[in-house]
Amino acid sequence: MAHRIHALRLASAPADCRNCFMEARCWQGSEAAGGSVPVLRMPTLNPGEPLWRSGGEFNALYLVRHGAIKVYEVDLGGVERVLQFAFAGDLLGLEALALGHHESMAVALGESMICRLAWPPAASVPAHDAALSERLLRRASAQLRQRARATRLTDPDASVRGFLQELAARLGREERVGDHVWLRQRLPMSRLEIGQYLGYAEETVCRSMRRLQSNGELEVSGRTLVIKKATGVTPAAAAPAARPLSA
Amino acid sequence: MAHRIHALRLASAPADCRNCFMEARCWQGSEAAGGSVPVLRMPTLNPGEPLWRSGGEFNALYLVRHGAIKVYEVDLGGVERVLQFAFAGDLLGLEALALGHHESMAVALGESMICRLAWPPAASVPAHDAALSERLLRRASAQLRQRARATRLTDPDASVRGFLQELAARLGREERVGDHVWLRQRLPMSRLEIGQYLGYAEETVCRSMRRLQSNGELEVSGRTLVIKKATGVTPAAAAPAARPLSA
DNA sequence: CGGGTAGTTGAACCAGTTCAAATCTGGTGG
DNA sequence: CCACCAGATTTGAACTGGTTCAACTACCCG
Numbered sequence: 001m002a003h004r005i006h007a008l009r010l011a012s013a014p015a016d017c018r019n020c021f022m023e024a025r026c027w028q029g030s031e032a033a034g035g036s037v038p039v040l041r042m043p044t045l046n047p048g049e050p051l052w053r054s055g056g057e058f059n060a061l062y063l064v065r066h067g068a069i070k071v072y073e074v075d076l077g078g079v080e081r082v083l084q085f086a087f088a089g090d091l092l093g094l095e096a097l098a099l100g101h102h103e104s105m106a107v108a109l110g111e112s113m114i115c116r117l118a119w120p121p122a123a124s125v126p127a128h129d130a131a132l133s134e135r136l137l138r139r140a141s142a143q144l145r146q147r148a149r150a151t152r153l154t155d156p157d158a159s160v161r162g163f164l165q166e167l168a169a170r171l172g173r174e175e176r177v178g179d180h181v182w183l184r185q186r187l188p189m190s191r192l193e194i195g196q197y198l199g200y201a202e203e204t205v206c207r208s209m210r211r212l213q214s215n216g217e218l219e220v221s222g223r224t225l226v227i228k229k230a231t232g233v234t235p236a237a238a239a240p241a242a243r244p245l246s247a
Numbered sequence: 248m249a250h251r252i253h254a255l256r257l258a259s260a261p262a263d264c265r266n267c268f269m270e271a272r273c274w275q276g277s278e279a280a281g282g283s284v285p286v287l288r289m290p291t292l293n294p295g296e297p298l299w300r301s302g303g304e305f306n307a308l309y310l311v312r313h314g315a316i317k318v319y320e321v322d323l324g325g326v327e328r329v330l331q332f333a334f335a336g337d338l339l340g341l342e343a344l345a346l347g348h349h350e351s352m353a354v355a356l357g358e359s360m361i362c363r364l365a366w367p368p369a370a371s372v373p374a375h376d377a378a379l380s381e382r383l384l385r386r387a388s389a390q391l392r393q394r395a396r397a398t399r400l401t402d403p404d405a406s407v408r409g410f411l412q413e414l415a416a417r418l419g420r421e422e423r424v425g426d427h428v429w430l431r432q433r434l435p436m437s438r439l440e441i442g443q444y445l446g447y448a449e450e451t452v453c454r455s456m457r458r459l460q461s462n463g464e465l466e467v468s469g470r471t472l473v474i475k476k477a478t479g480v481t482p483a484a485a486a487p488a489a490r491p492l493s494a
Numbered sequence: 495c496g497g498g499t500a501g502t503t504g505a506a507c508c509a510g511t512t513c514a515a516a517t518c519t520g521g522t523g524g
Numbered sequence: 525c526c527a528c529c530a531g532a533t534t535t536g537a538a539c540t541g542g543t544t545c546a547a548c549t550a551c552c553c554g
Contacts, residue, residue, distance in 0.1 A: 073395065083395045095395055098388035104395070120381075133380030134367075140387035141345035147394040148320065148330045148342055148351070152446060156510080190532065199399060201511055206534060222519065222533080403542080438501065448543055453502060469501080469551065 017115075025089040026063050026115075027135065037132060039063060039115035045108035051092070054105050058096040060116045061136070064088050067112025068188035072196065073104045082197035084143075085109075085189060087171055091139045109188040152199040159198045160208040164218065168227045181229040188223075264362075272336040273310050273362075274382065284379060286310060286362035292355035298339070301352050305343040307363045308383070311335050314359025315435035319443065320351045329444035331390075332356075332436060334418055338386045356435040399446040406445045407455040411465065415474045428476040435470075 017023045017037040027037070042062075045051060051062060051069060062069075064086050071084040071092065083104055086092045096102045097119065121132070153159045172183030187194075191209075192202040200208075212218050218227035264270045264284040274284070289309075292298060298309060298316060309316075311333050318331040318339065330351055333339045343349045344366065368379070400406045419430030434441075438456075439449040447455075459465050465474035 075400075077401065079401065081395075081398060094388050095391040096388070098385045099392060103392070130377045130380050133377050133384055137380055137384045137387060138345045140384060140391065141341050141343070144342040144387065144390055144394065145346060145350070147391065148328075151328060152399065153322075154324065154326065191534095192532085202532095203512085203534080204510060207510095210534080437499095449500095450502080450544085451542060454542095457502080 020065075020115075022065055022088070026065075028089070037117065037135075038121065039117045041065075042114045042116050045069075045112045045114060047108055047110050049108050051106040051108065051114065052102050054102055056102045058093065058099065058101050058119075060118050061094065061097070062092040062106075063115040063117060064090045064092065065113040065115055067114075068109040069106050069112055069114075070109050070189065070193065071104050071106045080196050082189075082193055085167075085197065087188075091136070091143075094136070094140050094143060150197070156198070156200050156204050156208045157211055159200065160194070160205060161212055161217065163194060163198060164209075164212075164225060164227055165230050168225060169230060172225075172227070174229070175226070182226050183229050184224070184226050186223050187220075187225055267362075269312055269335075273312075275336070284364065284382075285368065286364045288312075289361045289363050292316075292359045292361060294355055294357050296355050298353040298355065298361060299349050301349055303349045305340065305346065305348050305366075307365050308341065308344070309339040309353075310362040310364060311337045311339065312360040312362055314361075315356040316353050316359060316361075317356050317436065317440065318351050318353045327443050329436075329440055332414075332444065334435075338383070338390075341383070341387050341390060397444070403445070403447050403451050403455045404458055406447070407441070407452060408459055408464065410441060410445060411456075411459075411472060411474055412477050415472060416477060419472075419474070421476070422473070429473050430476050431471070431473050433470050434467075434472055 017026060017039060020026075045067070054074070066088055069086040069090075069092060070082055071086065072080050072082045074080050083095070084090075084092070092106060092114075093102075095104065153162070167187070168183035168185045172185035175182045175184055189197075190202075191205045195202045195205040198205070209218075209220055213220060218225065220226075264273060264286060267273075292314070301321070313335055316331075316333040316337075316339060317329055318333065319327050319329045321327050330342070331337075331339070339353060339361075340349075342351065400409070414434070415430035415432045419432035422429045422431055436444075437449075438452045442449045442452040445452070456465075456467055460467060465472065467473075
């Protein structure tokens with residue numbers, strides 16, 4: 001772990017989003033107006049460390065401050081399906097709220113800093129108001145829309161393009177080369193995991209990325225991705241409007 | 248429409264779930280405890296009538312009192328995908344809440360009675376409290392979990408079995424024959440629509456139903472379905488625990 | 495009874511999977 | 525710094541299950 005972050009390794013330090021320099025990342029736009037959000041900073045998760053396990057009791061939602069988390073399920077046949085990739089600012093754990101326990105598992109893909117939002121909120125917490133529930137409801141809505149779109153598209157290329165495009169748009173660093181803008185981003189997940197998310201085999205994802213590369217749409221070497229910045233409507237494909245990777 | 252229901256054809260009659268004889272169907276279990284839910288009864292929808300259209304402004308959620316609604320999207324290539332089938336008690340429209348407008352369309356599959364829950368709620372409505380938001384959040388959570396499972400399984404038979412099983416469990420009428428319990432239910436949707444929901448072609452759904460029938464798991468003729476009541480874990484298949492059809 | 499839609503069936507096709515093997519990568523220990 | 529290992533990625537080739545296309549049949553409605 002070359003660039004381990006020590007500063008926030010405090011275990012379960014109490015916090016409030018209003019005092020957090022990352023607040024704007026977690027609660028953007030119209031959501032920002034709300035009141036206090038009572039969270040606890042958790043110890044940094046190392047790659048591969050679980051955030052929760054299948055069967056565990058649901059007692060909190062989580063916000064990603066830094067890093068990347070994979071939420072996945074293993075069915076009876078041992079087949080893994082990735083339900084969500086969550087990055088900085090994303091909310092995690094909503095799907096377990098109604099059921100009361102986790103059916104899925106969540107692990108860190110890279111070193112990750114997480115804030116814990118106890119749920120249901122303790123009665124003593126004044127912030128347990130309509131504003132918080134409504135913010136969460138909006139997040140849930142966004143995730144529903146996203147899931148609706150994460151269905152296998154007609155063409156694996158369209159799926160992979162959409163996935164990488166969204167990832168780069170959310171996390172990537174802009175690079176101007178001539179008159180074009182490219183986005184550079186290290187992929188936090190393997191080809192296999194991308195396949196498990198999109199519903200294709202590892203090899204299909206691999207070949208798809210190669211096709212996109214030979215089209216000049218992007219450049220990949222290992223986990224390093226450089227992709228053309230999407231200009232409104234995705235060109236060269238009937239790919240629907242950019243699909244949010246997570247929320 | 249042989250059995251048209253006239254009694255509630257009042258246009259936009261004000262209502263409150265606490266006074267509704269169907270309350271228990273819409274707000275079950277732990278959700279039932281909450282306070283008033285301000286809804287309006289809408290005029291009965293006839294088969295094929297839209298509840299909302301793509302591009303329309305989002306200004307309400309809907310609860311199904313009676314009937315069946317199909318929520319679907321049409322992508323740029325004209326391919327339709329069914330996102331949700333909603334039946335009595337189900338909540339509709341959540342995926343548009345965050346975005347503020349509808350990307351999907353919703354139409355009645357059969358004659359349907361709907362209650363409209365304005366959103367965001369008018370400030371004057373006292374019920375705009377944390378309890379309502381939390382109920383909706385729980386619904387959203389349930390829908391997320393459901394979507395996670397609605398992914399194409401390994402085997403179309405498992406998908407179709409799960410779909411029909413869930414449908415029959417939720418809507419079907421029990422029939423005892425000898426020592427077995429069967430569920431009878433008229434399918435509100437076509438084979439094509441089932442395919443669009445599960446991610447298979449119409450013909451595949453058809454053949455799959457035929458296979459299940461020759462296995463003795465069910466009996467279908469046209470839209471009439473009779474299926475063995477599931478006994479806890481679905482037998483004869485690695486099908487994951489019953490997947491909720493909708494919420 | 496007539497027309498039209500929904501459902502069914504068969505056959506050819508083909509995209510994506512599977513299996514196997516080569517190659518590459520990043521990280522480790524000497 | 526270099527050799528080496530485990531896992532990740534890539535490639536090729538055969539296979540297969542689901543799609544597609546084209547009839548055909550059954551059912552529902554007027």
